[in-house]
Amino acid sequence: MKTVLIASNNAHKAxxxxxxxxxxxxxxxxxKQAGVHSDPVEDAETFLGNARIKAQAAQQASGGMAVLADDSGLEVDALDGAPGVHSARYAGEPCDDAANNAKLLDALSDVEDEQRSARFVCHLVYLDEQGREHDARGTVEGRIAHEPQGDNGFGYDPLFLPEVFDFERSLGQALSEEKNSISHRGNALRELRAKLSENA
Known part of the structure; x- marks a missing residue:
């Protein structure tokens, strides 16, 4: 059995x-499941950079296990790509989904629907036991709603209206299976799986 360490303590993500x-x-x-402690400072300017920091730190802390790390967030075109890599802490410390959503709505209060385009981005970094890196990027395009919709998901999901839903429903109104089939992390994972299969 090959064990791959996920550089996260999010069981749902696992x-x-x-x-x-x-x-x-x-x-x-x-x-946590592997008994490894790793909490590096994520100070890169890109999702790829932060994912790489997490992957390398976890591999070092684990003594050389294969590691998969991801970094993801929301890019809003009208805000020049913000909140971007600061998505989780957009409204400051500690992480607070409601505060982040309120700040985003306030920043877009005068922005018309057509200008509220945005995307979720996920960058994955996989390091094998020899430290060789494979990365993959996934996105889902959409638009920011004027108020939260739905109680599913987390983060900015209730404000994000995916283009594939014709901007009529938010990710917060999608079932988990439906969300995974279109999500930025799902798309990145499918790309990474294809890359790893080619190198198998």
Whole structure:
């Protein structure tokens, strides 16, 4: 059995990754499940840079395990790509979804629908046991709603109206299976799976 360390303690994320990267003989463990402590400073200016920081730190802390890390966030065109890499802490410390959403709505209060275009971005970095890197990027295009819609998901999901839903429903109104089929992380995982399959 090959164990891949996920550079996160998010159990939901671990399940999503395991379902997407269903290679025979692979198992995935969060940092906590593997008994590894890793909490590096994520100070890169890009999602790829932060994912790489997390992957390298977790691999070092684990003594050389294969590692998968991701960094993701929301880019709003009318805000020049903000909140971007600062998505989780857009409204400051500590992380607060409601405060982040309120700040985003306030920043877009005078912006018309057609100018509220945005996308969720996810960058994955996989390091094998030899430290070789494979990365993948996934996005989902959409628009920012004028008020939260739905109680599913987390983060900015209730404000994000995906283009594939014709801007009529938010990710906060989608079932988890539906969300995974179109999400930025799901798209990145599918791209990474294709890359790893080519190199198998």
């Amino acid at each position: 399940v999503e990754i395991a379902e997407a990267l269903d290679f025979p003989g692979w198992e995935f463990k969060t940092l």
